[in-house]
Amino acid sequence: EEAPTAETPTLETAPEDAGPEPSVGEMPQQEEATPAVSGEPEENVLAGRTETPLVVAAVQEAADTEVAAPSTPVPDEELSEERIGPELSEEPTASEPEPTDQSVEAHSGEEPESKPSSVRLRRQHHRYMRRSNRGRSRRSSGASAHHPTSEPEARGGSPKTTPSITELLREGQELIVQVAKEPIGQKGARITCHVTLPGRYVVYMPTIDHLGVSRKISNDQERQRLRRILQSAKNGIPGGFIVRTAAEGKSESEIIADMKYLYNLWLEIRRKAEKVSAPALLYHDLDVIERVLRDQLNEEFDTIWVDDEQAYERVVRFLEKFQPNMLPRARLYTRSTPIFDAFNITQELEKALKPKVWLKSGGYIVINQTEALVAIDVNTGKFVGQSDSLEDTIVRTNLEAVKEIVRQIRLRDLGGIIVVDFIDMEERKNRQKVMQALEEAMRVDRAPYNILQFNDFGLVAITRKRVKQSLERTLCSPCPYCEGAGYIKSVDTVISEILTQARRMARALEGETVVLRVHPDVARAFKSKGYREELEEILGRPVMITSDPLLHHEKFDFA
Template sequence: MLLHMSKELIINATENETRVALLEDGILAEFFMERGNHLNISGNIYKARVNRVLPGMQAAFVDIGLDQAAFIYVTDVFSEPSREVENIFNETAEEPEPVAVAREDEFDLSVPVPPADVKIEDLLSEGQEILVQVSKSPIGSKGARITTRISLPGRFLVLMPTVDHVGVSKRIVEDGERQRLKELVVSLRTEPFGFIVRTAAEGVEKEKLEKEMILLVNLWQKVQKRFASASAPALLHRDMTVSLRAVRDYLTHEADRVVVDADYVYDEIMTFLDEIMPRMKASVERYTGSEPIFDAYNIEGDVFRSLKKKVWLKSGGYIIIEPTEALVVIDVNTGGYVGKHNFEETVFKTNLEAAREIAYQIRLRNLGGIIIIDFIDMAREANREKVFVSLKEFLEKDKSKTTLLPFSELGLIQMTRKRTRNSVARMLCEPCFYCNGDGYLLSRQTICFNIYREIMRESQDLSGEKITVKVHPDIAEMLHGEESRVVTGLEADLGRQIIIYPVPKFHIEQFEIEEIL
């Protein structure tokens, strides 16, 4: 018998920042954040202007009013009559990504590929004004991904005004209920718009579905009117705040309660629930404790621990998580775990424990793209299979789409995870101003030898009796200590006194060479 897992949404809101934590049995499972002008723009709808068409990539750069140009592929502007998309929204449609816009490509279904003779240059031209929606927010140096296939998500339905088909979330498994919902939506439609019936609609009566359908259609009509009157680029519709999206996507079927520490967010949530699901208002609690809410629920430390490269396992082993520009590499090590019987058993148990932790960390950190996992080598094929199956089971909690491949000949597991928003590290961190994101600095010994070579290089142009070298205090200490032979060697070679001068404000790799006449 499966025990019920308690789930809570903890919301910390200030004027410039809103943070949402999903706790599962008191443990941080997912983390979302919006800050000031850096809000997640997924779901926003814009009147945009085409800047540049790229026939070689079958794509275009589009101005939506941000510093970075947005990017659109030919598959996202191609549109055929509704019968052509019958295969997209079928009876196996998946639920949209939580706390993200409900886009077609988040239903684990393929976007229709245009015929070979349909080219981006036939569909778009420079200066053209188009209606687009952000399907993926800017991530790092990459601009927003956009589409002309608009979707407007509600609590029970997702309106797809550019297609004419009705699909039902595959998480509704009972055939009779699936048929009831599909027939209801088809009978309620007044326009040939497409709809996806979300999991939350299971058991919902006709009146609620009709009310939401009217609201979504009215919203679409408002967007069209704004498009007709606005000058490009212009924002026509802003998606919900992160707190409302979290409440909409988690409260009914996932979270048992919501705890929020700000009056205005509490009021916003209560008003929102009053419109779409009044019975859930009792699940919302206003936090009034004196301790900061993230401290009271032990979240603050967990968030910052999720930024660490090394994650310790209970057994004494550990995993190393190394995100790069193109992929994420995860390495498993036994660490201090020596086992009780033999090496194969030690490795197998470490890998099993690591599989659970890796699935948890991928979800918590919101790692996306290509992920390569290097488990410790196992001699037995049966053990490799058990580790693979365990990892696959642990990843089932993850709402983001993942694709997992078995162990390769090199003993690696390759997987992909849908990237829909920035990782926790990208949200909270920026490249190190010391190493510019390289992750390494020159060693102090290397810097000392660099100073030696630079002085020798410049010595012919220096005529003073003394040479002053300004350096970071750590380098000064080393030149007076472990590497004092660098200084004495220079003095002997050049016949001049070398004075080391520490400058606290210097970067550790920085130094300046001056002569004293």
């Protein structure tokens, strides 16, 4: 879904330590309009599609904080193709992919511990302002700034001017902000003043006057019906709404109840923000189980298996309130075999963490994640083809690789810049065939993406929106042995360093005999390749080499 952007700035903050996940209010029935903002998580209402949190922030001094033009995180993968109401042609639109956990927090002074997704209050002091005045504000991807004060000038033909950050923020000011993107690697979280509160059927944007319908709803009559519901029910409610795909075919009362609930939730957040001082958490999205049920569950699912009794009870209560027709499909898993093993999930997870993925034909792809981009290489491997033409074999391998590449991108949740190195094809029509297959396969992806054509080097670049860590970064941590490099120094390199160090320390070492402690692999090389004699010649005395399996492969010491 698309939503227009406004002028309030988006801030980027340094990563924070995760704190305890706050509880969300009790979920009311659809006819109830006023939600509670406290209670057990399992009683939460369908209040937030975004996993991005809301935060009240006060402007504070932070060397690592930057200002960006706002991007409105629409917490649904569905982009809106239409607008309802007044013409907004001067306002550019921005789309966001699947978000992360949602919460609200108030900040003032020191950074508090919080969940990656939250709404906060932050204080930006003089250093922040000086940076802004030097023109260090930047734009969020896919969004541009728009401010009401510049609109008359634009309509009159004069160029629009973007106000300085000092005109929008002042020291000590408290803001309600939402975490639009959780910390990834060395990059801090991104926060925005444009709050989005997703429900089951609509997404509420209290700061943006925009009405839209999900692009995935293709029936014109249904779109017209949903438009009329939005227009009639919005009277008296500030901000805007986007109808989600789940609203297709739903009654007017169900959609209006969702709209009223989200509006009242926003009022409750505002009231809470007035009573607390920054920093403070104001709201947090549903937990992972309820988010999956709210955002993913549909009629295509045959069974919902749960292997924990407490989680099963929460699932049942959730379905009873919001999807009673799906209640018979919820089952409690009681077998002795672990549920992941029973459904072959463990094996698939292990495969998803390995760089090499085999294709059915015998070819394979290699996936390497780096800080800057993701590189995917396609190889024929053991596949020789059934044709005498090498070009046909290459094309078949590339076409088979396309399906697996798209599957791995979604399975591993790869984002950012993805560069695919297909096997070189000589004929232009074959390259076009592979590109068409790639574009067709990527259509099922719910995250915003863009595919660039083959370049002069035979590479295809895919940009995919990333709001959270990939599967590998989520389940794994850098290797403590190689410190994440993926390799260690060879034995010969370590021996060369030992000989160099011996020359430096020859005069400083005392005693008639020198003891060298090394890793067993290095000790074996010393004894078998004649390096021991060279070392004794450098030191001018006998050397006793001892192996220590607890010593790091690259470490050594003289005694």
